[in-house]
Structure formats: structure tokens, C-alpha cells
Amino acid sequence: MHGRPQQAGPHIGLWSNRAGREHARTAGKQGSISLAFESERLAIPDAKFLGVRAKDYDECDLSDDVQIALADTDKKRANEILAYPWFKDNKAWQKEINRMLTNGFKMEVESLITKDISYVTEEYVPERLKKKDWLD
Numbered sequence: 001m002h003g004r005p006q007q008a009g010p011h012i013g014l015w016s017n018r019a020g021r022e023h024a025r026t027a028g029k030q031g032s033i034s035l036a037f038e039s040e041r042l043a044i045p046d047a048k049f050l051g052v053r054a055k056d057y058d059e060c061d062l063s064d065d066v067q068i069a070l071a072d073t074d075k076k077r078a079n080e081i082l083a084y085p086w087f088k089d090n091k092a093w094q095k096e097i098n099r100m101l102t103n104g105f106k107m108e109v110e111s112l113i114t115k116d117i118s119y120v121t122e123e124y125v126p127e128r129l130k131k132k133d134w135l136d
Helices: 019-030 036-042 072-083 091-103 109-114 119-131
Strands: 012-014 048-051
Touching: 048 119, 072 091, 109 119
Parallel strands: 012 048
Antiparallel strands: none
């Protein structure tokens, strides 16, 4: 059988809110530049990004302890990503990356468990899925 195998979906990811992760998400969704010859077979074009998002700091009422200050390299990487063709034309992603830059900090997925050990599985993920609150 040639071509891409059929996959059950949707494919939804939960990653840290960091500039480098946007690049990784793109590689997963569209394929890796370094593996361009395999991109169609390895990519998951219907992948959705659930979180952790820049807005979660306020919306989830997270403590200041979860903030990891953006280094100059993080800011540089975020601005590079904003210029990538796929991100440049995607208003939702532009808003997400710009909000992270405005916040001045990034967050790890573990930030969410500062609310409660079961917060991610019992509240965060179910609510996001119910509202279809993700980024394509």
C-alpha cells in the first residue's frame, strides 16, 4: 500500500508553552524539513494543539511560580517562528506567540498541576475538548 495510512482522529497534543515547541508542533503537523522526503508519511496534518497556552496563566489562575522568564534566545526563536510561512498566515498562532512574548514568560505542562494533581485530566482537557478550544 502506497501513501499515507488512514488514521483515527482527532490527534490532540498537550505541550509546554515555549517558542521551540511551536517548531516541534509544525514538524509533527506538516513534517520535518530535515526529513522532507518522509514528511507526507510522518506528518499528522489534522493535529490540534490543546495547550499549555499563553492565555492559560490568566484563564487557569496559575501562580507566579509557573513563570519561566523568556531568555533572549526564546524571544529570537519566537520571532523567527512568527515569520515562518505556516505561522505567518495563521492568525490564531500569531496571537498565541505574540501573547507569550507579551507575557514575557513561558510555562511547562506541569504548570497545570499546581492547581491540583487531577486538574489536567478532570478539568483542563475535558473542558478544552468540549469547547473545541485548540489551535490548528
